[in-house]
Amino acid sequence: MSRYAAFVLFLALGIEIHVSHGIEVLVNDKDGKLCLYANLMVNFSVSYEVTGNKNETVEIELPSGAKNDESACDATSSTLKLNFGDGHSWSMNFAVKGNTYQADSITFSYNLNDSTVFPNSVLNETASVTMKPHITDVGLDTCYSCKSKDMIQSDSVNQTLWNVLIQAFVSNGSKSDNLTTCAADVPATTIAPTAAPTPTTTPTTTTAVPVTNSTSPAPPPTTTPTPTLPSPTTGKYSIKPDENSTACLLADFGLRIGFKQGDKYQEMNLDPNGTVASGSCGVNSSELVLVSNSMTIMFTFANDTKKFRLHALNVTAKPSSGVVFSEVNSNLSLWEAAVGSSYMCNKEQNYTITNLLTIFTFDLQVQPFGVKKGVFSTAEECFLDSDLSFLVPIAVGVALSFLIILVLISYLIGRRKSRTGYQSV
Numbered sequence: 001m002s003r004y005a006a007f008v009l010f011l012a013l014g015i016e017i018h019v020s021h022g023i024e025v026l027v028n029d030k031d032g033k034l035c036l037y038a039n040l041m042v043n044f045s046v047s048y049e050v051t052g053n054k055n056e057t058v059e060i061e062l063p064s065g066a067k068n069d070e071s072a073c074d075a076t077s078s079t080l081k082l083n084f085g086d087g088h089s090w091s092m093n094f095a096v097k098g099n100t101y102q103a104d105s106i107t108f109s110y111n112l113n114d115s116t117v118f119p120n121s122v123l124n125e126t127a128s129v130t131m132k133p134h135i136t137d138v139g140l141d142t143c144y145s146c147k148s149k150d151m152i153q154s155d156s157v158n159q160t161l162w163n164v165l166i167q168a169f170v171s172n173g174s175k176s177d178n179l180t181t182c183a184a185d186v187p188a189t190t191i192a193p194t195a196a197p198t199p200t201t202t203p204t205t206t207t208a209v210p211v212t213n214s215t216s217p218a219p220p221p222t223t224t225p226t227p228t229l230p231s232p233t234t235g236k237y238s239i240k241p242d243e244n245s246t247a248c249l250l251a252d253f254g255l256r257i258g259f260k261q262g263d264k265y266q267e268m269n270l271d272p273n274g275t276v277a278s279g280s281c282g283v284n285s286s287e288l289v290l291v292s293n294s295m296t297i298m299f300t301f302a303n304d305t306k307k308f309r310l311h312a313l314n315v316t317a318k319p320s321s322g323v324v325f326s327e328v329n330s331n332l333s334l335w336e337a338a339v340g341s342s343y344m345c346n347k348e349q350n351y352t353i354t355n356l357l358t359i360f361t362f363d364l365q366v367q368p369f370g371v372k373k374g375v376f377s378t379a380e381e382c383f384l385d386s387d388l389s390f391l392v393p394i395a396v397g398v399a400l401s402f403l404i405i406l407v408l409i410s411y412l413i414g415r416r417k418s419r420t421g422y423q424s425v
Ligand SMILES: *[C@@H]1O[C@H](CO)[C@@H](O)[C@H](O)[C@H]1NC(C)=O
Pocket: 045, 046, 047, 057, 153, 155, 156, 157, 158
């Protein structure tokens, strides 16, 4: 009897070990050397429309048998892509940022035509959501480790990641033993209150501010050796139509302004701590006003039926010199995306607002219209984030060759014309 019980226990443990193992992925570069390592567990909760105008929610697990044939690495960006089941896929993009790396986006595509997973689905297509992971400031040559559960929400898909161990940009072919641990895994007592500036007003989920293993000399993300300003902290701002509603406007970004007063150019970061957000949501126009003790910034977004854009920007700054600076441009077309989706740009961007004012954004995601359930809808990524940015040099090359051919043709035609000219004389 006890032997039987032990066998059952062993079996149960065996299953338990299998289940908690998750999926392990090894991606090799073109020389056959390890360039990306991942071991993680992911669950999805997907809400979809079924017959009878109702919604059904299903739980899906990323299976350990998912295929990673489409993963790829290069020196500064890499993609982990896992295909599974009948046309479903999950991918994560990584990018190097100074002496750290981060995950820029997660895209989950699910085939609603797969009736074993989505029974009675009304739609017959592959849906796709792009979300922003909380994996930032991971030291190069370290593994990102997060055992805690991290839920990332969007309007129709919630995904939960846990037991995550990832190293992107593996150097010399072997996984590092040094870890960058997420804040959620670090016992609360060891976090110095000022060490982890959390810009969130209410940190509900595990907004992972990674803490680099203090015994390792891995590059600390806060101490940039350059004399320029450090990257601004990412702020999370939201506007509610009234106190009892969920948000109708969402904006996450780190912001820096650069401006000229006379001959002097200076830059200032917006500190989300102490910044008060206000504004309004409308049908044709929404407004976000951010007031800190050193600057006031007013963003006006326009809804042009199908697309929205940042239409006007009014920046007033009080630099330490005491002379107030103010510039307005009411004729902008920035941050464009379809109404009902959000605009996202993780890469550092600069925008010339007027000839005296430039703004710089970091980890940007905005949605000024059509926010549902208080969370960002599917993101439309900026060009620089997308995998297509490699096309730029190709396009330039094609344009140049085209120009050369054009010059050659006009030269030949010219020669011919001048020759016939001589003959007619
Ligand atoms: C996602 O999570 C939120 C909060 O827990 C919940 O209200 C919502 O129904 C979930 N959505 C899905 C698709 O599971």
